[in-house]
Amino acid sequence: MKYFILLFFLCANFFLGISQTSSKPSSKKTAVKSGKQVKAPESTSSSGNTDIILEENVFDFGNVNEGENVTHRVWLTNTGSKALTISDISAPCITADYSFSPIGPGQKSYIDITFSTEGKVGTQYREVKVRGNIANHGEAVIYVKGVVYPR
Numbered sequence: 001m002k003y004f005i006l007l008f009f010l011c012a013n014f015f016l017g018i019s020q021t022s023s024k025p026s027s028k029k030t031a032v033k034s035g036k037q038v039k040a041p042e043s044t045s046s047s048g049n050t051d052i053i054l055e056e057n058v059f060d061f062g063n064v065n066e067g068e069n070v071t072h073r074v075w076l077t078n079t080g081s082k083a084l085t086i087s088d089i090s091a092p093c094i095t096a097d098y099s100f101s102p103i104g105p106g107q108k109s110y111i112d113i114t115f116s117t118e119g120k121v122g123t124q125y126r127e128v129k130v131r132g133n134i135a136n137h138g139e140a141v142i143y144v145k146g147v148v149y150p151r
Contacts, residue, residue: 049135050080050105054142059113061146066121071114074142078103084132086111091128093120094144117148124148 055075064070078084083102089111097112113128128142 048082049133049138050078050082050084051135052084052140053077053079054140057141058143058145061115061144063147063149064117065149066117066119066151068117069114070117070146071112072144074111074113075108076103076110077108078105080135081105082133084134086130086132088131089128090131091126091144094126094128096128111142113142113144115144115146120148121150122148 053076055077059072059074061070061072076084083104085102086098086100089096089098093116095114095116097114099109103109111130115124115126117124124144124146126144128144130140130142131138134140
């Protein structure tokens with residue numbers, strides 16, 4: 001267990017510098033599971049990509065009982081010079097509400113992430129991948145972790 005936790009934190013620290021996400025209110029739902037403020041790498045091309053800051057990229061929901069739904073809001077800021085459009089959010093066992101609307105430069109938005117613990121017991125770890133016109137990699141990651149106790 002100690003090695004898993006150590007490995008998680010090493011991986012999380014490595015990915016802290018990798019691109020992050022942005023969204024604005026006006027909902028879209030998609031299947032997904034899931035900080036510190038992290039800036040996406042600067043774009044090296046003149047494409048339609050933009051830079052973002054994800055206010056949290058790790059959400060620890062702690063200890064919960066099986067059957068509970070865990071929901072958390074992750075705030076995003078478009079720090080680039082172009083509008084941000086989220087095209088997809090994906091992760092196992094998660095639902096995400098986010099905006100279909102483009103997020104203008106300097107604007108904030110959010111993604112509501114809900115993890116269903118039904119049938120999931122033990123240590124949980126998910127990567128929520130947010131895809132869109134995000135600089136360089138086109139993707140930002142939110143890590144979700146916690147422990148689910150059986151009923």
